[in-house]
Structure formats: structure tokens, C-alpha cells
Amino acid sequence: MILIKMIGKGDGLMDSRQLQTFLVVADLLHVTRAAERLGYAQSSVTAHVRALEEELGVPLFERLGKRITLTEAGRRFRPYALKLVALTEEGRSAAQEQHEVQGLLRIGAPESLCAYRLPAVLRSIRTRFPKVQLLLQTGICSQLRAGLRDGSIDLCLLLDECHPEPDLIQESLTPEPIILVAYPWHPLLVGRPVSPTDLRGQSVIHTEDGCSYRNRFEAILAAAGVTPESSMVFTSIEAIKQCVMAGLGLAVLPRIACTDELAEGALVELDWAGPPIDMETQVLYHRDKWRSPAMTAFLDVVSQT
Numbered sequence: 061m062i063l064i065k066m067i068g069k070g071d072g073l074m075d076s077r078q079l080q081t082f083l084v085v086a087d088l089l090h091v092t093r094a095a096e097r098l099g100y101a102q103s104s105v106t107a108h109v110r111a112l113e114e115e116l117g118v119p120l121f122e123r124l125g126k127r128i129t130l131t132e133a134g135r136r137f138r139p140y141a142l143k144l145v146a147l148t149e150e151g152r153s154a155a156q157e158q159h160e161v162q163g164l165l166r167i168g169a170p171e172s173l174c175a176y177r178l179p180a181v182l183r184s185i186r187t188r189f190p191k192v193q194l195l196l197q198t199g200i201c202s203q204l205r206a207g208l209r210d211g212s213i214d215l216c217l218l219l220d221e222c223h224p225e226p227d228l229i230q231e232s233l234t235p236e237p238i239i240l241v242a243y244p245w246h247p248l249l250v251g252r253p254v255s256p257t258d259l260r261g262q263s264v265i266h267t268e269d270g271c272s273y274r275n276r277f278e279a280i281l282a283a284a285g286v287t288p289e290s291s292m293v294f295t296s297i298e299a300i301k302q303c304v305m306a307g308l309g310l311a312v313l314p315r316i317a318c319t320d321e322l323a324e325g326a327l328v329e330l331d332w333a334g335p336p337i338d339m340e341t342q343v344l345y346h347r348d349k350w351r352s353p354a355m356t357a358f359l360d361v362v363s364q365t
Contacts, residue, residue, distance in 0.1 A: 076148045079141045080164070081108035082120060086138055087197070087212070089128055097195065142211040149352055162191035163354040168204040168216035169196070170271075172297055176316045177217065177341060181365045185358060192354045200270040208346050214355055215345035217362070219314065220272040222340055230344050233362065237315040238273045238337040240330040241322075243307045253333030256284035263309030264288040268295045273339055277312045280335050301327065312337060 085094040085105065095102040113120050120134035130138070149163050169178055174196065185192055197204075197213060201220050207213030208228060219236055240254065248254050248262075259281060267274050281287070292309070294300050297317050304311045305326050321327040343362055345355070 078108040078112040168213040256334045261289045265311040
């Protein structure tokens with residue numbers, strides 16, 4: 061355990077575990093879920109937070125019944141805690157002669173990649189680098205990019221178009237075909253290509269607002285002057301597929317997310333004749349981010365998987 065010297069009410073020592081616990085509670089705003097993620101007893105999480113508050117001399121959370129929120133002091137302290145935890149990991153690697161790669165790695169990814177791309181990567185990491193601890197956070201592209209910039213995420217996988225950004229390192233991993241799917245008896249399955257104008261008056265089931273391929277698809281329809289008759293929005297790809305299979309409408313989804321259903325005939329890919337909707341799976345991290353041994357190991361594995 062590494063201890064970080066800080067000036068506080070008691071001018072004592074700040075435990076790096078307390079900082080990590082604070083950050084997880086600040087992310088989840090729920091003590092029980094934080095304890096489950098960290099593998100601690102709930103009482104330990106509470107003790108870590110209280111010890112940190114005592115050391116700093118200010119409350120970091122407001123507790124209103126079972127609900128907690130960050131205080132203004134907690135919001136101000138959070139970016140410094142992120143930096144301290146990162147420095148702790150860097151210092152540990154610099155000070156120790158490590159025979160095994162180890163350390164905490166915070167990874168962000170959208171639901172589609174968490175479900176259909178990441179499992180093989182995580183299995184390889186667990187086999188080759190068992191002492192690397194992974195924390196996974198899901199979100200849309202804009203949220204994950206913000207996490208890279210504020211330091212709450214070490215690296216992320218995105219399903220997006222390639223948009224180079226000066227402060228982020230961006231590496232393309234693989235093309236991701238995005239397809240238009242329907243239930244097997246849909247009237248557009250007439251043996252000819254489907255254009256954007258064919259979707260006028262159709263029901264479309266969307267992923268959440270801010271999804272990269274949803275944005276691209278809606279831009280294509282808008283350019284063609286097409287507005288679907290009705291649409292539903294779900295945050296879950298599995299829920300979208302179930303609704304399409306139930307005959308409730310069409311959906312645009314990554315082909316990798318529909319492989320089983322297409323093979324079984326439960327979903328059918330329409331012959332899309334409009335502008336391409338395809339994206340790329342990319343790995344990104346901040347240009348100023350220190351590449352710890354754990355991060356380097358992850359980047360090596362994800363580029364080979």
C-alpha cells in the first residue's frame with residue numbers, strides 16, 4: 061500500500077485506497093454499488109470516505125436518506141484525487157521492479173463493444189496479465205471522450221467515424237459494418253435495394269441520443285427529406301433487437317451485434333442503397349496520459365485481438 065502525504069486537518073497521511081474509494085463512490089453515487097465494484101464490505105467503503113473527510117476537514121458527500129451527492133468540496137477535490145491515484149500508479153511502477161504487469165486500468169466503451177468486442181480482449185488480459193485490475197464504464201462517445209479529458213478514464217474503445225483530435229491519441233482497430241435490419245416479413249423485403257426515401261412513413265427503433273451511428277443515419281434521412289412515421293428509443297441493443305423481431309419496426313445496428321439473429325433468420329438485413337453508415341472500432345487515450353505497464357499491455361492485446 062502506498063501512502064500519499066497531504067496537508068489536511070490532521071496533517072496526516074492520505075491512504076491511496078481512500079482516494080480510489082472516493083472516486084468510485086463519486087462516480088456511482090451509491091455506497092452499496094461502490095462496495096460491489098471495489099470488492100469491499102459496505103462498512104469499509106463508508107470508513108474510507110469518513111477517514112478521507114476527516115483528513116481533509118470537509119464533507120465530500122451530502123447524505124439525504126439513502127441518496128448521496130457530491131458537495132461543492134467533493135466536486136473540487138475529485139480532479140485532484142484522479143491525479144493523485146494516477147501518480148500513485150506511476151510511482152509504484154517506477155519504484156518497483158515488477159516481474160508481473162499489474163495495476164488499475166479504467167476502461168470506457170459503449171454497450172455494443174462491451175458486449176460483442178471486449179469479452180475476447182478481457183479474457184486475454186485475464187489470462188496473460190492476471191494482476192491487472194480492470195474497471196469498466198459504459199457510455200456514448202461524447203461521454204467517454206469527456207472521461208479521457210478529465211482523467212476519469214484511462215482509455216476507451218469507441219464505435220465512431222474517424223475524427224482526429226489534437227489532444228487524443230486515436231488508433232483504428234477494425235471496420236464495423238452498420239446495417240439496417242427488419243423482421244422477416246417486413247414489406248420492404250421485396251428483392252430490391254432500399255433507399256432513404258423508402259423509409260418515409262416507416263417505424264424506426266433507435267439507440268439512445270448521441271450514438272454515433274444513430275447520428276449518421278438520422279443525418280442521411282434528413283438530407284433526403286425523410287422523417288420516419290414513428291420511432292422508439294432504447295438504451296439497450298438487446299431490447300431493440302427484440303422489438304424488431306416482434307415486428308415493431310426497423311433498426312440500424314452494428315452487424316456484429318446481430319450475428320446470431322441473422323444466422324437464425326430472426327432478423328433480416330435490408331439491402332441498403334443509401335450513403336454508408338459504417339463506423340470503425342477505435343482505441344483512444346489522452347496524449348498527455350502516462351502509459352503505465354497495464355495500459356501498454358491492454359493496448360498490445362486489443363490491437364492483436
